[in-house]
Amino acid sequence: MDLKVLLVNAPAEHIKERHYEQPDIPRIALAYLASYLLCSDIDCVAVDAKYEKRDLDRVLDVIRENNPDIVGLTAMTPEIMDAGRLAREVKKNYPRVVTVIGGPHATALPEQTLKEFAFFDIACFGEGEYTLRDIVKAVRTGRPLEEIDGIAYRDSSGAIRVNRPRPFAEDLDKLPPPAWHLFPPAKRYPILGSRGCPFRCNFCMRVLGGRIRYRDPDLVVKEMCDIYEKFRPQVFEFDDETFGIDKKKTYRLLDRIIENGLHKKVKWNIQTRVDVVTEELLIKMKEAGCEWVGFGIESGNEGILKMTQKNVTKEKARNAIAMAKKARLSTGSFFILGHPFETEATIKDTIDFALELNTTTVSFGIMMPYPGTEIAKMAEESKGGYKLLSKNWQDYNKQTNDVLELKNVSGAELQKYQLIGYLKFYFLRFSLRKFKGLLEFIDLRSLIFVFLQRVLGLGR
Numbered sequence: 001m002d003l004k005v006l007l008v009n010a011p012a013e014h015i016k017e018r019h020y021e022q023p024d025i026p027r028i029a030l031a032y033l034a035s036y037l038l039c040s041d042i043d044c045v046a047v048d049a050k051y052e053k054r055d056l057d058r059v060l061d062v063i064r065e066n067n068p069d070i071v072g073l074t075a076m077t078p079e080i081m082d083a084g085r086l087a088r089e090v091k092k093n094y095p096r097v098v099t100v101i102g103g104p105h106a107t108a109l110p111e112q113t114l115k116e117f118a119f120f121d122i123a124c125f126g127e128g129e130y131t132l133r134d135i136v137k138a139v140r141t142g143r144p145l146e147e148i149d150g151i152a153y154r155d156s157s158g159a160i161r162v163n164r165p166r167p168f169a170e171d172l173d174k175l176p177p178p179a180w181h182l183f184p185p186a187k188r189y190p191i192l193g194s195r196g197c198p199f200r201c202n203f204c205m206r207v208l209g210g211r212i213r214y215r216d217p218d219l220v221v222k223e224m225c226d227i228y229e230k231f232r233p234q235v236f237e238f239d240d241e242t243f244g245i246d247k248k249k250t251y252r253l254l255d256r257i258i259e260n261g262l263h264k265k266v267k268w269n270i271q272t273r274v275d276v277v278t279e280e281l282l283i284k285m286k287e288a289g290c291e292w293v294g295f296g297i298e299s300g301n302e303g304i305l306k307m308t309q310k311n312v313t314k315e316k317a318r319n320a321i322a323m324a325k326k327a328r329l330s331t332g333s334f335f336i337l338g339h340p341f342e343t344e345a346t347i348k349d350t351i352d353f354a355l356e357l358n359t360t361t362v363s364f365g366i367m368m369p370y371p372g373t374e375i376a377k378m379a380e381e382s383k384g385g386y387k388l389l390s391k392n393w394q395d396y397n398k399q400t401n402d403v404l405e406l407k408n409v410s411g412a413e414l415q416k417y418q419l420i421g422y423l424k425f426y427f428l429r430f431s432l433r434k435f436k437g438l439l440e441f442i443d444l445r446s447l448i449f450v451f452l453q454r455v456l457g458l459g460r
Contacts, residue, residue, distance in 0.1 A: 003140050004043045005132075006068035007034055010079065010086040011049035011056055014394070020078075026051045028190040028239060029074050029103065029128070031178030036129040039176045042136050046182040060089055069096075070139060072132060073120075074103040077370050080113070081394040087119035098139055102128045104207045105393070108372030110152035114160050123152040126166050127195075127208070129175060168196070168208070172215045177223045180231065188235040189227050191268075193220045193253065197241040199273075201298075201310045203336060205372035212245060217253035225260055235291070236268040243270040244281060251281075254288040263289035271296070271332075274312050274320035282327040292360070293324050294332035300353025301346040304339045309374075314353060321357050331359040337418055338367030338401075340375070340384030343408045344417070351421040358429060364421040365398035366414050379404060 007030050012021035026048045037044040045066050049059050063071065071090050075083040080101075087099045102124035106113045110123040122145070124131045131150040138145055145153045150166030169175065172195060180189065196209040224236055244250045257263055270285075271294040282293070297317050299305050305312060317333075324331045335350050354362050369379035369388065378384040385407040395402035399418075405411035 002043060003069040003136055004045070004066060005037055005070045005072060005136060006063060006066055007044065007046040007072045007074075008059060008086065009048040009050050009074055010082040011054055011059060012079070012082055013056075013085060021050055022053055023051055024186065025188045025190060025237060026180070026183045026186055027074065028178055028192060031180055031183065032175065032192075033072065033074075033102075033128050033132055034182055035176045035179035036133060037136065038179055040133050040136075042133065044179075044182075046179065048183060051186070052184060056086065056089065059086060060093070063090060063094070070098045070100060070136060072100040072102065074128075075101065075105050076103060077105045077108075077368075077393050077396045079103075080105045080117075081392075084117040084119060087117065091119045098122065098135075100124060100132065100135060102132070104205065105371065107207050108205060108370070111160055111162050114152055114154065121154060124150055125152070126150045127169055130169065131166055168211075168213065170213065172213055173219055177226070180227060185231045187233055188237055189231070189233050190237045190239045191220065191224060192239050193217065193243070193249075194240045198245075199242070199310065201296075201308055202340075202374040202378075203298075203308065203367060203370075205370060206241075207372075208241070212242075214246060214249055217249055217256055220253060221256040221260055221262070224257070224262055224266075228262065228266055233266060236266060238268060238270040240270065242276060243272045244276050247281065251284065254284050257288045263287065267291035270294070271334075273310075274316045277320050277323065279323045279326065282323050282329060286327045286329055290329060292330040292332060294334060294361075295320055295324075295359075296334045297353070297357070298334070298336050299339060299346070300335070300350035300356075304342065304346050304350075307340055317353075317357065321359060330361075331357075332361040332363070333357055333359040334363045334365070335421075336365050336367050336398075337421070338404060338406060338409070338414050340378060340386070341408075342367075342385070342406055344413065347409065347414075347417045351417065351424060354421060354425055355428065362422070362425045364418045366401035366418055367404055368396050368398050368401075369404055370396065 009027045009030055015021045030046045030048055034044045034046040047059060047062050073083040073087060083101060090097055090099055098121050099119060100122045101113060101120045106123040107125040110125040113123050114120055122135060134148045137143060138148060149164055152160060152162040155161050194212050194214045196212045197206050198210060198212055227233060267289055269292040274295050298308050298310060302314060321331055333354060335354055337347050367375060369376040379386040379388045387405050389405060389411060390403045401411055401414055
């Protein structure tokens with residue numbers, strides 16, 4: 001029999017960080033999954049409710065109109081409650097539908113996710129293209145789920161079974177490009193030139209594996225050209241976890257962008273490490289149309305930096321930012337407040353360093369003990385000076401902390417310093433360019449509201 005699959009990025013019940021919960025860019029994971037299903041002759045529809053700004057009722061309308069056999073959902077940790085809410089409604093209205101959850105949260109906690117959310121039938125962990133295809137075939141043919149790598153599921157008795165992991169895809173060039181035709185046109189599109197990260201930062205999970213797997217740069221640029229011809233976007237966002245590590249492949253990518261004339265038509269942004277870029281590379285990136293480079297700085301205190309296991313220094317950060325500015329690139333810096341053994345003094349070092357670097361944009365995120373990270377283990381065991389305040393996954397938002405505090409710095413104080421950091425960065429050295437970055441990257445109104453409500457005790 002023919003089956004129909006509906007893939008969904010569930011709508012957010014509460015808006016805490018607007019550029020995540022109501023983004024202007026569609027979710028690339030859904031587009032890759034949908035594309036592989038379609039190329040496998042499986043009927044598929046995709047809905048990114050966050051990007052399309054659909055509420056729960058409008059998503060349920062799509063489900064009713066399409067009458068799918070399988071509903072696949074994706075979720076990061078702060079989104080898992082929203083995905084569970086949608087799955088509950090699906091099961092209530094269409095009990096025969098098989099619900100599948102994937103994404104970073106299910107990858108970190110496949111068994112626990114099924115225990116916590118009774119309305120998920122199957123949890124995928126790891127990359128989803130091949131796994132989801134096999135699930136569809138199993139539902140269609142009656143093949144036992146125990147034969148599918150990379151899933152947890154409920155057996156006929158209701159017991160949860162966890163199968164062996166599925167190896168990561170070795171040849172990414174065999175995967176078809178994302179099925180963007182299933183989504184409303186966007187002004188910005190994500191691009192993946194590689195998957196995986198070889199570094200071992202204590203706050204990161206490495207959901208796509210600990211080894212970088214590259215796509216052919218020629219195919220990446222062809223994909224960019226195709227998207228531009230069909231949708232005329234203004235910006236491409238490279239979602240590579242660390243852009244530019246393989247210099248040979250990176251220069252080939254840049255050369256192909258220039259040869260195809262894309263550098264005159266569209267801008268693109270990347271994120272990388274301060275110890276990866278060179279002056280020559282940054283200049284070439286600018287020539288090829290790069291507009292903005294984001295750097296994970298993490299802290300302005302050398303002692304804290306050493307404990308992150310990121311193996312970077314403040315001097316490397318200074319050099320990288322200076323080289324990017326010299327290349328006339330806009331810059332972004334990402335910092336975390338609440339590292340292990342953090343104090344008010346080390347947090348002040350971070351804010352001061354952010355002011356010194358004076359990048360175009362900044363993010364001061366509060367440390368979150370995301371499942372699968374070393375930080376999560378430390379928080380669970382009350383190490384590093386941590387006190388875990390909540391296990392409500394909806395609270396796991398780095399801009400509005402309800403989850404973690406330290407022995408020397410309370411949760412309210414972390415929020416206070418976060419707001420102070422933003423106000424100092426954007427208003428002590430005010431510029432129109434920075435103000436534009438503020439509007440694009442930070443929902444300052446929400447941060448001020450959270451500060452007044454929780455730190456000063458208003459609105460309770």
